[in-house]
Amino acid sequence: MDLKKETKSKLEKLIDFLKNKKVIVAFSGGVDSSLLAFLSKKYAKETLLLTVKSQLYSKEEIDEAKEFATKYDIPHMILENNPLIDENFIKNPINRCYLCKMNNFTLFNNIKEEKGYDIVIDGSNMNDLGDYRPGLDALKELNVLSPLIRFKIYKDEIREISNYFGLETSSKPSGACFASRIPYHQIINETKLEMIEKAERFLKQSFGLKQLRVRFHDEKIARIEIPKDQIPKIINEHSIKIIVEKFKEIGFLYITLDLEGFRSGSMNEVLMKK
Numbered sequence: 001m002d003l004k005k006e007t008k009s010k011l012e013k014l015i016d017f018l019k020n021k022k023v024i025v026a027f028s029g030g031v032d033s034s035l036l037a038f039l040s041k042k043y044a045k046e047t048l049l050l051t052v053k054s055q056l057y058s059k060e061e062i063d064e065a066k067e068f069a070t071k072y073d074i075p076h077m078i079l080e081n082n083p084l085i086d087e088n089f090i091k092n093p094i095n096r097c098y099l100c101k102m103n104n105f106t107l108f109n110n111i112k113e114e115k116g117y118d119i120v121i122d123g124s125n126m127n128d129l130g131d132y133r134p135g136l137d138a139l140k141e142l143n144v145l146s147p148l149i150r151f152k153i154y155k156d157e158i159r160e161i162s163n164y165f166g167l168e169t170s171s172k173p174s175g176a177c178f179a180s181r182i183p184y185h186q187i188i189n190e191t192k193l194e195m196i197e198k199a200e201r202f203l204k205q206s207f208g209l210k211q212l213r214v215r216f217h218d219e220k221i222a223r224i225e226i227p228k229d230q231i232p233k234i235i236n237e238h239s240i241k242i243i244v245e246k247f248k249e250i251g252f253l254y255i256t257l258d259l260e261g262f263r264s265g266s267m268n269e270v271l272m273k274k
Contacts, residue, residue: 003160003161003164004160007153007157007160007161010151010152010153010157011161013151014039014147014148014151014153015039015043017147017150017151018039018040018043018044018147019043019044019045020044020045021044021045021118021119022044022045022046022047022116022117022118022119023040023044023045023046023047023048023117023118023119023120023121024047024048024049024050024108024111024112024117024119024120024121025037025040025047025048025049025050025120025121025122026050026104026105026108026120026121026122026123026144027049027050027051027065027069027076028051028057028061028065028123028175029051029061029062029064029065029068029169030123030169030172030174030175031155031158031159031162031169031170031172031174032123032124032125032148032155032158033122033123034068034162034167034169034172035123035158035161035162035165035167035169036121036122036123036147036148037049037068037069037072037074038072038074038162038165038167040074040121041072041073041074046117047074047075048075048076048077048111048115048117049065049069049074049075049076049077050076050077050079050107050108050111051065051066051076051077051078051079052078052079052080052081052104052107053078053079053080053081054080054081054082054083055082055083055084055178055190055193055194056083056100056177056178056179056193057177057178058178058197058200058201060201061175062078065078066078068169077111079107081103081104081107083099083100083103083179084188084189084190086099086103089103089179089188090187090188090189091185091187091188092179092182092183092184092185092186092187092188093184093185094132094134094184094185095134096134096179096184096188097133097134097135097138097180098134098135098137098138099138100135100177100179101135101138101139101142102138102141102142105120105122105138105139105142105144106142108120108144109142109143109144119145120142120143120144120145121144121145121146121147122139122144122145122146123146123148124136124139124146124148124149125146125148125149125153125154125155125158126148126149126152126153126154126155127154127155128149129149131264155174159171173210173211174211174264176213176264178193178196178197179193180213181196181213181214181215181216182196182215182216183215183217183218186216186217186218191251192216195216195250195251195252196214196216198250199214199222199246199247199250199252200212200213200214202246202247202250203224203226203234203243206242206246207230207233207234207239208233209226209230209233211226211227211230211262212224212225212226212262213225213262215258219253219254220251220252220253220254221252221253221254221255221256222247222252222254222255222256223256223257223258224243224255224256224257224258225258225260225261225262225263226257226261226262227261227262228260228261228262231257231259231261234257235257243255
């Protein structure tokens with residue numbers, strides 16, 4: 001398949017940007033950072049992928065990041081970092097993402113200096129500018145570059161380019177850390193994060209769901225978000241029974257389904273209404 005003319009032009013600019021540079025890629029294993037990792041390996045002078053391992057991400061995500069790096073023979077480091085030692089982060093303020101990015105990317109910048117790399121880049125793209133993203137402020141302050149934004153590349157174009165190069169991540173659902181499942185100003189702790197991870201893994205494995213969120217509200221309320229066209233999969237007597245049983249076994253008291261369906265960043269809706 002051929003790329004659309006505009007998309008091809010953006011890709012060429014991105015490739016030119018990477019050439020002759022020693023690049024560190026903030027690598028989650030998602031569709032955005034995987035494309036950058038692949039292109040950097042192919043066109044940059046040298047590439048190193050850095051992945052943060054913490055309670056905010058599932059074991060499956062870390063494993064998928066490892067597999068991608070191994071498949072394309074890209075140097076890869078996994079850094080363990082515990083965000084729960086930060087008392088401000090635990091309080092879950094509306095700039096939570098800023099605090100987390102400052103922590104992680106400070107580590108990345110230190111490695112950049114130690115190992116003599118030229119730049120650190122991340123996979124933020126044009127779609128991220130349409131939501132509340134305080135983490136972008138942290139990236140600017142730390143001089144981390146977001147080439148997908150620089151060259152005005154949108155999510156659908158990222159998938160198009162990924163498909164063009166035959167990357168298996170081209171159809172991978174968008175991800176987000178587990179802290180994003182907890183409403184602002186409600187405390188983040190390890191128990192909540194573990195419950196969210198277990199609940200989401202159960203829904204994926206039991207019902208073949210790929211895009212979903214289990215939001216954790218106070219009083220141990222689970223709010224399940226899945227795409228509207230997938231709702232019939234779990235709205236039947238048998239499915240409801242096993243979901244309720246499993247979620248209560250995990251520790252939830254109340255189990256609800258959001259009838260608006262899955263939407264990325266739904267926890268930010270309360271901010272938009274203020």
